[in-house]
């Protein structure tokens with residue numbers, strides 16, 4: 001590509017000329033990509049991995065709500081159960097009274113989660129986007145490119161979808177927990193169990209809920225990082241990625257292992273031939289998938 005001298009108003013830090021009317025941030029990458037079509041040299045940059053600290057922070061925030069709920073539910077149900085204990089001992093089965101308590105607790109905690117979910121989900125999506133973008137910017141900078149943070153309609157859609165999915169997941173937590181709590185309480189009553197048994201069983205349900213919150217945080221952090229990064233890189237004109245299998249999981253997906261180090265389209269994803277999948281996916285999208293990718297840029301040797 002030949003520039004007329006009058007068109008060139010400066011030289012960027014990576015040595016590429018800046019044309020008149022072009023912002024430096026844009027021209028760096030654009031000219032790098034233009035240059036790439038001339039020289040066919042390509043470079044695979046470092047992958048942007050999901051931020052583990054942020055995953056833990058998200059889990060902790062969800063668990064704040066869960067702990068508050070579990071404490072309240074345990075407190076009230078133990079009190080009610082104690083009140084009904086003489087009846088339970090006489091096989092009178094005061095299920096109606098206990099059911100009423102559970103319904104009240106369910107309503108109260110569903111409301112609390114419904115209220116908190118939109119804000120928490122938005123905080124999460126923003127956090128993932130910001131953290132992954134900062135890492136990408138650093139990787140590009142080291143390769144001599146400067147880019148400007150932009151929110152395009154395509155990225156806005158992915159952002160909104162991420163928020164929505166997380167709102168749904170957060171809201172599903174009290175329902176799942178309290179359904180299990182109800183089963184435990186009713187079992188305790190019909191089998192004439194004491195309060196110690198009920199307490200132990202409630203604790204088991206808390207553990208299940210804790211594991212679920214952990215899974216939501218891990219899975220959503222991987223998935224959102226992948227989706228938002230793919231959208232950002234596509235927007236920047238980075239078309240190709242090199243699939244990286246993590247080699248960290250206990251049960252690697254055979255199709256992902258076979259796809260390690262292979263090229264795929266960042267815009268369209270990669271067709272996973274696994275018979276349970278059989279669709280286009282991105283690294284890190286499927287549950288427990290820890291794969292990532294190296295963005296390939298043209299024009300750098």
Ligand SMILES: [Zn+2]
Pocket residue numbers: 245253256283284289290291
């Ligand atoms: Zn994978």
